[in-house]
Amino acid sequence: MTASADETGVPRSCVAISRSRRLTIHPVARLAIAVAPMLVLILGLAQRRGDAAGFLIYDLSGEAIGRGSAVTASTTEPAAVWFNPAALAFMEGTSASAGGVFVSARSRFSPAGGGAETSSERGNFFLPTVYANAAVHDRVAVGMGVYTAFGIGIKWPADWVGRESAISASLETLALNPTVAVKLHPQVSVAVGFDALRGTVDFKNGLPEIVGGDVRLAGGTWGYGGNAAVLYRAFPERLHFALTYRSRVKLSFDGQADFRPASPDLLPALPDQSGTAAITLPDMVTIGVMARPRSDLTLGLDANLVFWSTYDRIDIAFESAPRRAIIPNGRNSFTVRVGADWAGAVEGLHLRAGAILDQSAIPSDSLGPGLPDANRIDATVGVGYSTRRFKADLGYMLVFFLPNDSDGGREGPQGTYRTVAHLLGVTVGATWR
Amino acid sequence: MACTPSVAHDPVPEAMEFDPDALPPRVPQPTGLVVNNQTHRIDFSLTGGAPIPVDCATPGTLSRAECEFDQYLQTLDGFPTVTPAEAPVSAALDPATLTLGTNVVVVAASSRAPTDQVVVGFDAGTRAISIRPRRSWSIGETYWIGIRGYEDGVRAASGALVVGSPTQFLLKQDTPLTCGAADPDHVDPTCPAVALLAQTRPTTAARTAFQLEAIRLGYLAAGGWALMEAAGLPKQELAALWSFPVHTFSVPELDPTVGLVPAVTAPNELRIAVQGTVDPDTVRPFVFGSQYGSVVLMDLTAAQGPNVLEGFPVVDTSYTAGRIVITGRAPFVLGHQYGVFLTTDIKDMRGEALVPSPVSVLLRLRGTLLNDGHSTISTVSDGDAAMLEVGRAQLATLFDGQFAPLTHVTREQLAYCFAFPFGTAP
Numbered sequence: 001m002t003a004s005a006d007e008t009g010v011p012r013s014c015v016a017i018s019r020s021r022r023l024t025i026h027p028v029a030r031l032a033i034a035v036a037p038m039l040v041l042i043l044g045l046a047q048r049r050g051d052a053a054g055f056l057i058y059d060l061s062g063e064a065i066g067r068g069s070a071v072t073a074s075t076t077e078p079a080a081v082w083f084n085p086a087a088l089a090f091m092e093g094t095s096a097s098a099g100g101v102f103v104s105a106r107s108r109f110s111p112a113g114g115g116a117e118t119s120s121e122r123g124n125f126f127l128p129t130v131y132a133n134a135a136v137h138d139r140v141a142v143g144m145g146v147y148t149a150f151g152i153g154i155k156w157p158a159d160w161v162g163r164e165s166a167i168s169a170s171l172e173t174l175a176l177n178p179t180v181a182v183k184l185h186p187q188v189s190v191a192v193g194f195d196a197l198r199g200t201v202d203f204k205n206g207l208p209e210i211v212g213g214d215v216r217l218a219g220g221t222w223g224y225g226g227n228a229a230v231l232y233r234a235f236p237e238r239l240h241f242a243l244t245y246r247s248r249v250k251l252s253f254d255g256q257a258d259f260r261p262a263s264p265d266l267l268p269a270l271p272d273q274s275g276t277a278a279i280t281l282p283d284m285v286t287i288g289v290m291a292r293p294r295s296d297l298t299l300g301l302d303a304n305l306v307f308w309s310t311y312d313r314i315d316i317a318f319e320s321a322p323r324r325a326i327i328p329n330g331r332n333s334f335t336v337r338v339g340a341d342w343a344g345a346v347e348g349l350h351l352r353a354g355a356i357l358d359q360s361a362i363p364s365d366s367l368g369p370g371l372p373d374a375n376r377i378d379a380t381v382g383v384g385y386s387t388r389r390f391k392a393d394l395g396y397m398l399v400f401f402l403p404n405d406s407d408g409g410r411e412g413p414q415g416t417y418r419t420v421a422h423l424l425g426v427t428v429g430a431t432w433r
Numbered sequence: 434m435a436c437t438p439s440v441a442h443d444p445v446p447e448a449m450e451f452d453p454d455a456l457p458p459r460v461p462q463p464t465g466l467v468v469n470n471q472t473h474r475i476d477f478s479l480t481g482g483a484p485i486p487v488d489c490a491t492p493g494t495l496s497r498a499e500c501e502f503d504q505y506l507q508t509l510d511g512f513p514t515v516t517p518a519e520a521p522v523s524a525a526l527d528p529a530t531l532t533l534g535t536n537v538v539v540v541a542a543s544s545r546a547p548t549d550q551v552v553v554g555f556d557a558g559t560r561a562i563s564i565r566p567r568r569s570w571s572i573g574e575t576y577w578i579g580i581r582g583y584e585d586g587v588r589a590a591s592g593a594l595v596v597g598s599p600t601q602f603l604l605k606q607d608t609p610l611t612c613g614a615a616d617p618d619h620v621d622p623t624c625p626a627v628a629l630l631a632q633t634r635p636t637t638a639a640r641t642a643f644q645l646e647a648i649r650l651g652y653l654a655a656g657g658w659a660l661m662e663a664a665g666l667p668k669q670e671l672a673a674l675w676s677f678p679v680h681t682f683s684v685p686e687l688d689p690t691v692g693l694v695p696a697v698t699a700p701n702e703l704r705i706a707v708q709g710t711v712d713p714d715t716v717r718p719f720v721f722g723s724q725y726g727s728v729v730l731m732d733l734t735a736a737q738g739p740n741v742l743e744g745f746p747v748v749d750t751s752y753t754a755g756r757i758v759i760t761g762r763a764p765f766v767l768g769h770q771y772g773v774f775l776t777t778d779i780k781d782m783r784g785e786a787l788v789p790s791p792v793s794v795l796l797r798l799r800g801t802l803l804n805d806g807h808s809t810i811s812t813v814s815d816g817d818a819a820m821l822e823v824g825r826a827q828l829a830t831l832f833d834g835q836f837a838p839l840t841h842v843t844r845e846q847l848a849y850c851f852a853f854p855f856g857t858a859p
Contacts, residue, residue, distance in 0.1 A: 200436070200437055200438060202438045208625060208628060208629055209625050210606070210625035210626055210628075210629050211629060216440060216441075217440075218437065218438035218439075218440045219437055219438075220436065220437030220438075255437070255440070256440040256442065257440070258440045258441045258442070258443070260443075263597075263602050264446060264583060264594070264596040264597075265448070265596050265597035265598060265599060265601060265602035265605075265672075266599055266602060267443075267445060267446050267596060268445055268446060268447070268448040268523065268596065268598075269599050271445040272440070272441065272442045272443050272445075322632040322633060
């Protein structure tokens with residue numbers, strides 16, 4: 001087949017096929033076609049986690065990252081499935097996007113009272129995202145998202161001072177989120193959605209000093225939740241208000257524990273065995289405002305309230321080994337986001353910037369190396385380019401964790417954690433109207 | 434992503450057991466841990482056992498026989514010379530790996546030298562390595578027994594590795610288990626060993642740590658690890674190490690399973706081996722109607738006749754070359770059942786009374802050794818109990834009858850007690 005390119009750079013033969021389908025395929029079916037191969041792609045990827053407040057990864061599109069993810073009241077991309085599905089009701093045609101967020105993070109720990117600093121391994125993770133939406137009626141739209149919104153990924157040296165609390169910690173999730181949005185009024189839409197969340201954990205802790213060696217715990221499970229959203233376009237495309245809610249999701253893990261004590265004398269007492277543990281991911285409420293003082297300038301202000309109090313205690317029960325309790329004592333935390341999108345330079349080009357203040361979800365007296373949380377200050381920049389059909393966005397976020405003292409000693413050594421993370425989000429999408 | 438991570442599931446090795454909480458306890462035995470350092474006597478309450486009742490006739494948790502037998506053991510300052518040693522294991526072992534001197538090492542503390550005068554085997558009934566002296570342990574000696582485990586040591590019949598117990602692991606520690614605390618009430622709960630013990634016994638962790646620390650220090654003070662190292666069994670390869678003292682008292686040994694029985698050296702002569710010294714002046718024959726002696730020989734067959742006097746043949750006694758010699762004025766009657774009794778009036782050269790050997794004690798017990806076909810004493814097998822119960826019951830009839838009135842010897846005064854048909858192998 002000989003292919004030539006049109007002005008969009010897409011081979012003409014592909015355009016012909018797409019046009020043909022646009023005429024014959026129902027929007028919902030098209031949505032499924034768009035999502036299915038991407039889902040296969042995602043399920044085949046080895047993902048790792050980055051970080052945001054607690055272990056929430058809120059910034060799940062290239063465009064949103066550039067705007068500090070202050071997009072709840074203004075999003076018009078398929079990622080609205082995550083940020084505010086009620087916005088889908090005002091989006092025309094069928095859209096799909098794919099991309100991901102590359103996360104690079106490193107934590108350092110300085111023990112209280114002095115001593116050598118310990119650095120975690122630099123964690124480099126890629127979190128793929130796939131979104132699609134379709135208007136199925138003048139007032140009704142459906143959407144589907146596949147993404148990772150919660151995760152932990154950190155690895156410390158095997159012999160470090162906090163080894164009994166964590167040598168490595170990994171929580172991976174993958175959410176499948178179908179949603180339906182209904183336009184109740186030319187200015188108001190609502191949405192409800194369902195979250196099916198696959199989670200896996202993989203933790204390695206040092207066994208007590210006298211025992212030596214380590215234990216690895218790993219398991220997987222499914223959890224389920226829901227979400228709802230409302231968008232009020234007080235002055236359409238000039239001033240919007242939004243409110244979203246995502247429910248908690250309980251992940252009850254069944255897994256296996258691989259005990260590897262340094263002395264074989266303890267192997268009969270600590271045989272490899274099954275275990276259970278449960279983590280409840282938090283509810284989240286977001287309110288957002290979008291203001292467009294000029295046609296080329298969009299401003300956003302969002303606030304998240306994340307109910308991390310659900311992450312208060314993790315009881316790990318084994319078949320025969322002593323039970324273990326992790327008590328992070330999570331507390332509800334606020335995040336404030338501001339962002340701007342300026343499209344005045346060149347047609348189709350968007351320049352973006354944002355900032356985030358993010359409150360730590362873990363109090364200092366229960367801070368541990370598996371999740372060295374802290375208050376954070378984030379700065380973001382981004383750029384995007386869009387045509388009538390295609391859209392590509394790139395966003396960068398610097399996440400600076402303020403130094404946080406661990407002063408309880410229960411969940412980890414006493415000392416100070418310092419973390420810096422970088423997020424780079426890339427999203428490409430297309431719209432069929 | 435989304436797939437449950439693969440986690441290794443390693444095979445569990447078998448282990449030398451040390452579980453004092455099991456019923457019966459699964460610990461290496463005998464053990465010097467039950468010898469009271471103050472009283473210098475065996476004291477079963479030291480390891481958490483209930484005190485032995487003074488009156489065994491009163492029903493209690495122990496059978497009457499077990500009570501009486503434990504009372505006997507608690508009169509000793511060490512274990513009987515014929516006590517078999519055993520080390521329980523979590524699985525049957527490959528007998529070919531129970532190599533004496535290599536995987537099973539027995540060292541006499543006084544000579545610091547390994548001994549090969551033992552027989553090593555595996556007792557499937559008790560699931561334990563058994564170490565029996567070829568004849569008897571030496572009185573006053575302390576024996577250390579080490580079992581080599583891990584890669585180069587004993588193996589389970591399945592081929593699995595055999596490792597040590599968690600208790601053994603703690604005893605191997607090079608640093609104090611109590612972090613220097615003066616007593617259990619002041620121990621730091623974060624002290625590593627205490628914290629480890631608290632995982633399974635939160636309320637008694639501190640006390641247990643102190644008990645184990647005392648044992649650990651005892652091992653170091655006695656040089657147990659060093660003795661094994663010198664015998665070619667280094668600490669890191671020891672899956673089990675324990676020691677036990679043998680009592681210091683002279684004992685007329687009796688154990689038919691290893692040939693420790695009265696020797697017939699002439700038609701009218703019996704010799705009874707005694708380990709330890711004997712004051713010859715205390716060896717005196719019982720002469721019916723004229724002398725209450727420390728050596729009583731009875732013709733049990735004749736005693737059943739009309740003339741009880743015929744049940745007490747006239748004998749002379751002496752002590753020669755480690756043996757008490759009983760010489761009849763007339764030849765003993767072939768086929769007659771004879772009873773040989775030595776009393777605690779026989780003293781060693783320190784003036785201490787002879788102590789009975791366990792078989793003598795079992796034969797003189799008031800309580801039955803067998804109940805519904807099972808031994809009433811935890812350390813005596815059902816088979817041994819069945820065999821001994823026949824003799825015990827016969828002797829009980831004698832002891833409960835005219836024996837004491839005639840001889841002025843009570844069963845509690847017996848240091849030796851055995852009956853056999855003369856002229857046939859006992």
